Amino acid sequence: MITGEWITKMKAVIFPGDKKVEVREYPIPTPGPGEVLIKMKASAICRSDMSLYYGDPVVGGEKAKTGSIIPGHEPAGEIVQVGEGVHSYYPGDRVAVYLALGCGECSYCKSGYKMFCKEFQCIGFDAHGGDADYMVAPAENCMKIPDEMSFVAAAVSTDAIGTLYHAQKRLGISGRDVLVIFGLGPMGGAGVMIAKGLGATVIAVDMLDERLQVAKELGADYIVNGKKVNVLEEIFRITNGRGADAAIDCSGNAQAENNALDCVRPHGRVAWIGESKSTTIKPSDQFIRKQITVIGSWYFPIHEYEEIAQFIIRKKLPVEKLVTHRFKLEEAETAFRLFDERKTEKAVFVWE
Ligand SMILES: [Zn+2]
Ligand SMILES: [Zn+2]
Missing domain, CATH: 3.40.50.720 (NAD(P)-binding Rossmann-like Domain)
Structure with missing residues (x-):
């Protein structure tokens, strides 16, 4: 549940193009059937975000070129609300989000390789991503994070x-x-x-x-x-x-x-x-x-995430060492500028 029902607005990053970064207010989205609402805890910046920053996206279709999609394809957070028909996730679950959206029916989607779907869309390019206080994602794109893993480590553990x-x-x-x-x-x-x-x-x-x-x-x-x-x-x-x-x-x-x-x-x-x-x-x-x-090679099949997370924990991989900078969402302009100038390595937006 969202604590304090008077909170209906959230902040989110937008790239209007040409290296512009804006933090705008949006209504907090409502999860539809099969979807969950995630309160963001960590959202990592990736080199591929820079293509959006410049207004020439390397991933995604027409929507990615509009400059109106919230970026962030390496998010992790806590589920606060579930939509109709979601039975495997509950408020309070800690999750990372898989970036590929597909039709859900073809052989690639069914085998966990949604990025090969003919209808492939990418979260953070074609659909709103995690550089926001909240995001809505399909429950089937959620990947549970082990208790031992921090949200920052979880965000970085997806793509990188x-x-x-x-x-x-x-x-x-x-x-x-x-x-x-x-x-x-x-x-x-x-x-x-x-x-x-x-x-x-x-x-x-x-x-x-x-x-x-x-x-x-x-x-x-x-x-x-x-x-x-x-x-x-x-x-x-x-x-x-x-x-x-x-x-x-x-x-x-x-x-x-x-x-x-x-x-x-x-x-x-x-x-x-x-x-x-x-x-x-x-x-x-x-x-x-x-x-x-x-x-x-590009990304991983969604069913492999559990194995990846367990490997990180079992081998005590120092994932957070990859993160040189942590920013608040309000500092997005600085964050993307420093990342673009290669003054940071992995940089992550963090909440709280
Ligand atoms: Zn990435
Ligand atoms: Zn498909």
Whole structure:
């Protein structure tokens, strides 16, 4: 229940475009059938939000381009009201929200991969997201948070942790592997943590010493600054000329995408997860002759969240270490400006 029935308005962020940020008042939404109303506790800012900030969204359809959708696709909070027909959630439940909306009927929706649905829409791009005091979400998009997990950790555990967990699961990362991670922003940092949890030896590659230092604190066994040394030579030196077993590019940078293909041994495995519009590769040399496996990976199927959350808790992953800045919603303009200027790593809106 909402305490104090006189509260009917909430604050929410809007990006009218061209790097403008407004915090506006809206009526608190009412959950319809199958929906829940969530009182927001933590909502993480993501690099993909910047495309909305600039008015040129990388995700979503026409609605995302209108500048009238509340952003925030990495939210966590407490359910305060449930709509008709919701029987598995109750007020007081702590939840994170899965970002993909689908038809609910096709094989992808039914198997938990709503992002492949033909009717895919993205929360925070096509539908109102979590950068608001309250949000309405379908109950089927809610993911229960274990008691041991903070709301901040839960928000970050959706996109950043979930994406890197799912990619490493698909690559079969284990203690047998030397894994190279390119790009040590929040995604790469999450990748280091997960790889260490899985027992791999991790080589972290970036151009910024500060990020590499964080990677080291998160458990990276080796750090390589691409501005100072030849990245491939260094990786082959570390692996005694053998090459890495696996690599993940989180940067979307063409050089790093190519280095990821070049640094792995024959039969190596590579994942590209950094968003990138185009790049040039050499198929014969880079993957045909070496018989490597290259995957693209994005987000995770919703049923995997329980496994992800349990992994975080069991392995005591220091998820909140990825968060360098916490802001109040009223500080949204500053928050997005600092994030855009890359003066923060993971930044999260927090309440209370
Ligand atoms: Zn995101
Ligand atoms: Zn569907």
